[in-house]
Amino acid sequence: MILNLFRIERAMLQQKYSILIQKIPDLKSQEFLSNHCTFRIGGPADLFWNCSDINLLPEFLKITKNLEIPYFIFGGGSNILFDSNGFRGLVIKITDSNFEFINSSAPFLKASAGARMALLAKESFSKKLTGLEWANGLPGTLGGAIYGNAGCHDCEIADLIENVTLYDFEKGIFEVKKDYFDFKYRDSKLKKTKEIVLKATLKLKNTNTDLKKSKEAVNFRAEKQPWGFTTGSFFKNPEGDSAGRLIDSVGLKGYQIGEAKISEKHANFFMNLGHATSDDILKLRALAKEKVMANFGIELEDEIIIVNS
Numbered sequence: 001m002i003l004n005l006f007r008i009e010r011a012m013l014q015q016k017y018s019i020l021i022q023k024i025p026d027l028k029s030q031e032f033l034s035n036h037c038t039f040r041i042g043g044p045a046d047l048f049w050n051c052s053d054i055n056l057l058p059e060f061l062k063i064t065k066n067l068e069i070p071y072f073i074f075g076g077g078s079n080i081l082f083d084s085n086g087f088r089g090l091v092i093k094i095t096d097s098n099f100e101f102i103n104s105s106a107p108f109l110k111a112s113a114g115a116r117m118a119l120l121a122k123e124s125f126s127k128k129l130t131g132l133e134w135a136n137g138l139p140g141t142l143g144g145a146i147y148g149n150a151g152c153h154d155c156e157i158a159d160l161i162e163n164v165t166l167y168d169f170e171k172g173i174f175e176v177k178k179d180y181f182d183f184k185y186r187d188s189k190l191k192k193t194k195e196i197v198l199k200a201t202l203k204l205k206n207t208n209t210d211l212k213k214s215k216e217a218v219n220f221r222a223e224k225q226p227w228g229f230t231t232g233s234f235f236k237n238p239e240g241d242s243a244g245r246l247i248d249s250v251g252l253k254g255y256q257i258g259e260a261k262i263s264e265k266h267a268n269f270f271m272n273l274g275h276a277t278s279d280d281i282l283k284l285r286a287l288a289k290e291k292v293m294a295n296f297g298i299e300l301e302d303e304i305i306i307v308n309s
């Protein structure tokens with residue numbers, strides 16, 4: 001009975017997929033998500049779309065929603081754990097990376113959501129502009145950075161936001177200012193509203209790039225962070241403390257489950273040694289949370305986004 005229901009559901013979904021395939025050009029099927037994230041973990045998505053023109057996104061999303069096909073949107077995949085079983089529905093990767101510098105009262109950098117933060121930083125240095133030094137070497141896209149208010153070295157993307165173009169099914173395409181986002185440490189309103197960043201304008205300064213600061217940002221990563229398949233910090237730092245210190249204190253530095261390991265170099269970095277599954281990572285996560293809670297009474301909160309199949 002349950003098996004029959006499952007088969008009927010799958011058949012209905014396949015029918016909807018066929019309609020979508022006719023409407024959206026370049027849709028791939030059974031694309032492995034492990035090829036699109038820094039963790040290198042993730043099974044096949046039923047459907048996968050590389051969105052290289054952000055202007056097409058709202059229309060295609062509407063079609064997807066009307067067909068009631070589950071979807072997930074991402075950018076650089078540097079803050080995500082995909083499921084090893086893949087994703088039943090459509091996964092959209094925003095790769096539109098257009099950007100332009102606008103010189104008016106201040107220098108502005110206007111970019112599509114899929115623009116790489118590290119590239120935007122380098123391009124602004126070449127124009128001798130200040131503001132993105134901290135983002136030198138930061139993985140991921142502008143859209144992902146705004147969603148999670150990415151930052152380091154006491155700077156964050158929120159500091160630079162002039163305006164952002166968002167999309168929402170009810171509101172359509174609309175423009176907002178920085179205040180709209182309720183930016184906090186690694187947090188923005190988008191985590192609740194699920195509105196999508198299409199484009200954003202960053203306000204930079206004409207005061208000449210601080211090359212020392214940008215070099216330090218890169219050197220800091222090389223010195224303090226492990227190299228390999230990871231998403232960077234797994235948990236947010238609890239107020240006044242660091243998740244890495246807490247995980248280290250409960251003896252989990254270097255701890256391994258399957259092919260997932262807590263880095264020896266930085267205990268808040270979870271590593272895929274090559275063939276880790278999402279389950280391996282989730283078991284490590286549960287263990288770290290449990291031990292830190294038992295020893296310190298602190299609830300570790302995910303910084304990374306866990307995508308269910």
Ligand SMILES: Cc1cc2nc3c(=O)[nH]c(=O)nc-3n(C[C@H](O)[C@H](O)[C@H](O)COP(=O)(O)OP(=O)(O)OC[C@H]3O[C@@H](n4cnc5c(N)ncnc54)[C@H](O)[C@@H]3O)c2cc1C
Pocket residue numbers: 038072073074075076077078079080094113114138139140141142143144145146147148149150151152190195196197198225230231232233305
């Ligand atoms: C080695 C390493 C070091 C890192 N160091 C740092 C650091 O110093 N500071 C820091 O803050 N982070 C760091 N990170 C984490 C990561 O780089 C950032 O969180 C980054 O901003 C994520 O961007 P992304 O495009 O990869 O997002 P993704 O991983 O693709 O997506 C993350 C979330 O953002 C959402 N999202 C993506 N694009 C959009 C969009 N256009 N509209 C709406 N939602 C969207 C997705 O749905 C998802 O929920 C590090 C990661 C790695 C691998």
